[in-house]
Amino acid sequence: MIEVENLTKQYGELAAVADLSFGVARSEVLGLVGPNGAGKTTTLRSLVGIVRPTRGRIRIGGHDLEREPVAAKRLLAFMPDEPHLFDYLTVEEHLRFIARLYQVSDVDSRIPPLLQELELSDKARALPGELSRGMRQKLVIACGLLHDPQVLLFDEPLTGLDPAGIRRMKQTIVERARAGAAVLLSSHLLHLVEEICTRVLIMQHGRMVAIGTLREILASRPDLAGKSLEDVFLALTASPPAPGDGGSGG
Amino acid sequence: MIEAALYLSQRSFVNTLRRRFQRLRQPQYLVGFLIGLGYFYWFFIRPGASRASLVPNPELRWAIAALGVGATVILTWVFGSAESPFAFQLAETDFVFTAPLTRRAVIQFRMLRGQLPILLSAVLSVLIFSHADLATRVLIRLPSLWLLYFTLQLHAASAALVRASLTEQGVTGVRRRLMTLLVLGVALGGLWWGVRAALPDVVAALNVDPGSALLVLERVLRHGVLGAVTWPFFAVTGPLVASSAREFLLRIPLALGVAAVFYVWVVRSTLAFEEAAVEHANKVARRNESMRRGRSEAPRARPGGTAPIFRLSPHGVPAAAFVWKNVTGALREFRVRTVFLILVVVVAIGIVLGQPGAKGPDLVALLAIALSGVALLFGPLNLRYDLRRDLELLDILKALPLGGAAVVGAEVLGPVLVISGIAMLGWTTAFVASLASDTMRIGLGDRLALLCGAAIVTPPVVTVLFLVQNTAALLFPAWSAIGPERATGFEATGQRIVTFLGTGIALVVAVLPAGIVGGVAAIVAHTLGAGPIATGLTWAIVGAPVLGVECYVAVRMLGPVLERLEPAGVR
Numbered sequence: 001m002i003e004v005e006n007l008t009k010q011y012g013e014l015a016a017v018a019d020l021s022f023g024v025a026r027s028e029v030l031g032l033v034g035p036n037g038a039g040k041t042t043t044l045r046s047l048v049g050i051v052r053p054t055r056g057r058i059r060i061g062g063h064d065l066e067r068e069p070v071a072a073k074r075l076l077a078f079m080p081d082e083p084h085l086f087d088y089l090t091v092e093e094h095l096r097f098i099a100r101l102y103q104v105s106d107v108d109s110r111i112p113p114l115l116q117e118l119e120l121s122d123k124a125r126a127l128p129g130e131l132s133r134g135m136r137q138k139l140v141i142a143c144g145l146l147h148d149p150q151v152l153l154f155d156e157p158l159t160g161l162d163p164a165g166i167r168r169m170k171q172t173i174v175e176r177a178r179a180g181a182a183v184l185l186s187s188h189l190l191h192l193v194e195e196i197c198t199r200v201l202i203m204q205h206g207r208m209v210a211i212g213t214l215r216e217i218l219a220s221r222p223d224l225a226g227k228s229l230e231d232v233f234l235a236l237t238a239s240p241p242a243p244g245d246g247g248s249g250g
Numbered sequence: 251m252i253e254a255a256l257y258l259s260q261r262s263f264v265n266t267l268r269r270r271f272q273r274l275r276q277p278q279y280l281v282g283f284l285i286g287l288g289y290f291y292w293f294f295i296r297p298g299a300s301r302a303s304l305v306p307n308p309e310l311r312w313a314i315a316a317l318g319v320g321a322t323v324i325l326t327w328v329f330g331s332a333e334s335p336f337a338f339q340l341a342e343t344d345f346v347f348t349a350p351l352t353r354r355a356v357i358q359f360r361m362l363r364g365q366l367p368i369l370l371s372a373v374l375s376v377l378i379f380s381h382a383d384l385a386t387r388v389l390i391r392l393p394s395l396w397l398l399y400f401t402l403q404l405h406a407a408s409a410a411l412v413r414a415s416l417t418e419q420g421v422t423g424v425r426r427r428l429m430t431l432l433v434l435g436v437a438l439g440g441l442w443w444g445v446r447a448a449l450p451d452v453v454a455a456l457n458v459d460p461g462s463a464l465l466v467l468e469r470v471l472r473h474g475v476l477g478a479v480t481w482p483f484f485a486v487t488g489p490l491v492a493s494s495a496r497e498f499l500l501r502i503p504l505a506l507g508v509a510a511v512f513y514v515w516v517v518r519s520t521l522a523f524e525e526a527a528v529e530h531a532n533k534v535a536r537r538n539e540s541m542r543r544g545r546s547e548a549p550r551a552r553p554g555g556t557a558p559i560f561r562l563s564p565h566g567v568p569a570a571a572f573v574w575k576n577v578t579g580a581l582r583e584f585r586v587r588t589v590f591l592i593l594v595v596v597v598a599i600g601i602v603l604g605q606p607g608a609k610g611p612d613l614v615a616l617l618a619i620a621l622s623g624v625a626l627l628f629g630p631l632n633l634r635y636d637l638r639r640d641l642e643l644l645d646i647l648k649a650l651p652l653g654g655a656a657v658v659g660a661e662v663l664g665p666v667l668v669i670s671g672i673a674m675l676g677w678t679t680a681f682v683a684s685l686a687s688d689t690m691r692i693g694l695g696d697r698l699a700l701l702c703g704a705a706i707v708t709p710p711v712v713t714v715l716f717l718v719q720n721t722a723a724l725l726f727p728a729w730s731a732i733g734p735e736r737a738t739g740f741e742a743t744g745q746r747i748v749t750f751l752g753t754g755i756a757l758v759v760a761v762l763p764a765g766i767v768g769g770v771a772a773i774v775a776h777t778l779g780a781g782p783i784a785t786g787l788t789w790a791i792v793g794a795p796v797l798g799v800e801c802y803v804a805v806r807m808l809g810p811v812l813e814r815l816e817p818a819g820v821r
Contacts, residue, residue: 088579100571
């Protein structure tokens with residue numbers, strides 16, 4: 001569902017992402033990890049069309065993001081780490097707005113259970129300014145899930161959620177993947193990645209350091225046998241940066 | 251502490267300047283900068299650009315300046331905010347509030363930090379409005395204007411402190427602010443009494459000659475009870491309107507005295523400051539949570555909001571969702587306070603333009619036309635429910651399954667519909683009121699033709715006005731105020747004036763092709779025997795579609811600009 005070939009994003013001399021290639025199949029959850037400035041956020045933003053790659057090719061569900069952006073984006077949902085909302089639309093109005101943009105014809109029947117699932121039913125007529133950060137995060141998730149996307153991109157999805165919300169979020173990600181969605185999840189929470197991701201992509205200084213299941217990565221590095229993802233991550237990202245490399249956001 | 255504030259101001263200024271110059275490496279910013287430089291030189295700096303004063307009488311000029319300051323003071327009390335009199339930046343809140351400084355020192359820190367923007371605004375204002383030679387500008391106008399802005403800033407802070415105290419503490423706040431409220435009460439009573447006593451003289455003079463009425467107004471403002479109330483306004487504006495260095499030196503002590511009184515007032519209000527600071531810190535915390543980049547204000551919650559004008563169907567053109575969103579947001583902007591302010595401006599225009607003794611229908615027609623004028627003049631600048639607001643959410647816009655041109659067109663169309671609707675309401679009301687008028691000299695057919703002409707021209711003109719604003723935001727996002735709030739305060743005065751004038755020129759350039767094509771058609775119609783109204787209508791009928799085509803082309807061209815724009819370009 002997600003195909004990335006030689007993705008490169010340059011900011012002047014700085015290569016935020018360099019020659020990155022990977023794919024995410026249906027029902028797969030790929031964890032994107034890396035230290036601060038590794039290029040994770042830039043990668044996610046490139047995949048969703050927020051930033052334009054300097055070089056490389058991105059296909060979403062077979063649609064080239066550069067040539068057919070509208071068709072590609074129709075399959076996507078991006079949940080950023082910070083909940084950006086229109087401050088003058090209520091919770092329900094946000095969902096109706098998204099429904100029109102994605103042509104969700106049965107929005108009336110979808111909204112009540114979605115709000116109930118995310119514990120936002122009594123806030124349906126509230127403006128974002130009246131919501132806590134966690135609630136705003138839930139609203140962003142509701143907006144993302146409303147049109148049943150086939151590709152889900154999460155940037156630190158658990159930020160701001162309470163324990164119940166965290167458990168529900170993890171369930172949602174796993175269930176959507178089981179239903180056939182391709183999920184790309186960027187997080188610093190390595191236990192979350194270890195728990196729900198089927199594969200891991202480790203980045204450093206804008207480049208891919210390793211990709212595969214934890215077992216596959218360990219197989220390529222016998223010296224790390226028996227170690228946890230955290231130990232593997234720290235070992236693989238311990239090298240100093242090369243000149244001109246490094247991401248801008250994370 | 252002073253050193254820290256000065257260091258922060260100096261480094262912030264230098265770094266901002268350096269960043270702005272670095273941005274000039276991008277071609278559109280370089281071209282914009284050069285055009286802006288040429289425009290500024292041509293209109294304000296070149297030797298031939300000096301203009302004669304609109305008000306040659308120095309005493310009258312002083313009275314008008316004092317009246318302007320008086321109006322600002324009243325508006326500050328009526329419409330000012332009880333929140334955050336000291337607009338600390340996020341970093342300042344985090345570092346200065348927690349630093350080992352007294353509250354007095356924190357206030358002084360904020361005041362010092364606020365002086366550089368005020369000074370820059372004063373420089374711009376002096377360059378724009380001064381009609382004297384350069385030496386006078388620098389030596390007299392600049393310090394005078396800086397002192398005036400500083401005093402007004404102190405006053406605004408004082409007013410906000412009183413408001414915060416009254417809002418948060420209720421009866422205790424009233425007791426604590428008793429002296430201030432007493433002074434305010436006496437001033438208001440004096441103003442009321444003085445205006446009542448002076449009004450007959452002014453109205454009598456107005457009926458004879460508006461010019462003489464101004465002189466009468468100037469006289470009553472300087473004498474008696476009204477003179478006592480308006481004295482501080484004359485004191486703070488005195489140096490600004492001084493026509494010689496001697497006059498300036500004679501007047502500056504009084505202006506400094508007024509500023510000193512406000513300074514003491516603000517510095518002594520430490521307790522109220524603490525509350526306001528805590529309120530501000532809470533607000534900042536909310537904002538910090540909600541918006542990582544912290545550029546916009548936290549959204550003001552209004553439980554339940556206002557019901558949208560119509561329910562958005564999930565079917566139909568997807569981009570229409572933006573039109574719905576922006577119309578909904580724009581209509582929610584019209585709170586009681588906004589409507590009241592619009593009515594005040596409309597009535598003021600009606601009074602200025604109205605004939606003495608005008609009858610009901612004529613007055614209604616005049617006020618309705620004034621409403622349309624206000625909507626057309628101020629609407630596109632102030633109703634920012636379009637890309638100017640939404641570029642802050644560029645991440646969302648770019649992730650949506652819509653082409654750039656569709657987003658640009660739909661974003662602009664929302665507020666265009668609102669402002670065109672208000673303007674058309676005004677035109678139609680004026681027409682209906684004219685039906686009841688027995689003094690109307692224009693025939694019914696001609697009035698109908700005027701209404702039709704206005705109906706044809708208003709939507710494309712409003713679209714052009716909004717497109718000019720949105721084009722500036724898209725091409726020069728780093729130079730534009732992106733987000734819900736416009737730049738406010740005295741520190742933004744000069745910048746706003748330049749923007750306003752620049753927009754006017756861009757508008758003239760945009761309207762020119764339609765004006766020429768429509769004008770040719772109008773000449774042909776006139777040659778064929780059409781009367782003045784029919785000629786004007788021809789102009790509108792031919793010119794409006796040309797404007798429409800221009801708008802369409804502009805939207806198509808701006809689409810790719812939005813698609814290329816990245817969040818880093820907006821910051």
